[in-house]
Amino acid sequence: xxxxxxxxxxxxxxxxxxxxxxxxxxxxxxxxxxxxxxxxxxxxxxxxxxxxxxxxxxxxxxxxxxxxxxxxxxxxxxxxxxxxxxxxxxxxxxxxxxxxxxxxxxxxxxxxxxx
Amino acid sequence: xxxxxxxxxxxxxxxxxxxxxxxxxxxxxxxxxxxxxxxxxxxxxxxxxxxxxxxxxxxxxxxxxxxxxxxxxxxxxxxxxxxxxxxxxxxxxxxxxxxxxxxxxxxxxx
Numbered sequence: 001x002x003x004x005x006x007x008x009x010x011x012x013x014x015x016x017x018x019x020x021x022x023x024x025x026x027x028x029x030x031x032x033x034x035x036x037x038x039x040x041x042x043x044x045x046x047x048x049x050x051x052x053x054x055x056x057x058x059x060x061x062x063x064x065x066x067x068x069x070x071x072x073x074x075x076x077x078x079x080x081x082x083x084x085x086x087x088x089x090x091x092x093x094x095x096x097x098x099x100x101x102x103x104x105x106x107x108x109x110x111x112x113x114x115x
Numbered sequence: 116x117x118x119x120x121x122x123x124x125x126x127x128x129x130x131x132x133x134x135x136x137x138x139x140x141x142x143x144x145x146x147x148x149x150x151x152x153x154x155x156x157x158x159x160x161x162x163x164x165x166x167x168x169x170x171x172x173x174x175x176x177x178x179x180x181x182x183x184x185x186x187x188x189x190x191x192x193x194x195x196x197x198x199x200x201x202x203x204x205x206x207x208x209x210x211x212x213x214x215x216x217x218x219x220x221x222x223x224x225x
Contacts, residue, residue, distance in 0.1 A: 004158075033213070042204075042215060042216070042217040042218055043159070043204065043215040043218070045213060045214075048213075091158050091159075093158070102208070103149075103161050103164065104151075104159075104161070104213070105160075105161075106157075106158025106159050106160065107158050108156070108157055108158055109157075109158050
């Protein structure tokens with residue numbers, strides 16, 4: 001199994017530009033999570049999908065952030081417009097099961113730098 | 116709301132030393148508890164878990180006991196190795212949330 005695949009690995013963009021992060025979960029997993037990691041705030045849960053349906057997006061910082069899961073094998077996290085304070089490592093994770101108490105499998109992350 | 120508090124910052128034992136990384140949690144529910152480990156350039160990965168009170172998670176010489184009476188899940192190892200160096204996250208999971216602690220950087224001196 002290839003594990004959770006995220007792209008791009010690194011993204012450098014200028015303030016105001018649109019950024020799209022991509023994630024392919026492990027085949028057969030029905031839950032998908034987007035996390036953001038910074039030194040100041042640690043690992044923050046942004047949004048959680050179960051069976052492609054967003055269950056809880058209360059962690060999404062503001063309207064500039066949006067996430068979609070059009071099918072079981074693909075999800076995107078979009079930031080429009082991007083700001084320097086969005087700079088962080090963004091992780092996607094998937095799990096088999098409905099509850100968040102299941103074991104999570106993380107991707108390698110996308111390092112986002114907004115200049 | 117639910118929360119997880121763990122040993123802050125960095126821990127610097129020497130190879131062969133014993134280790135305790137503290138983790139305490141707050142919740143009104145019946146969570147599962149986890150320790151995740153993160154190596155440079157990678158995402159966190161599950162290190163060990165305990166699904167209910169009095170369970171003990173074990174992996175690679177590390178242990179953690181799910182203690183409901185003290186709401187704790189401390190990570191322990193009798194003798195650390197240089198290869199154990201990484202960032203360790205304590206996490207709490209239940210029906211409503213999956214919360215991570217701030218992370219503890221373990222750097223084992225040779």
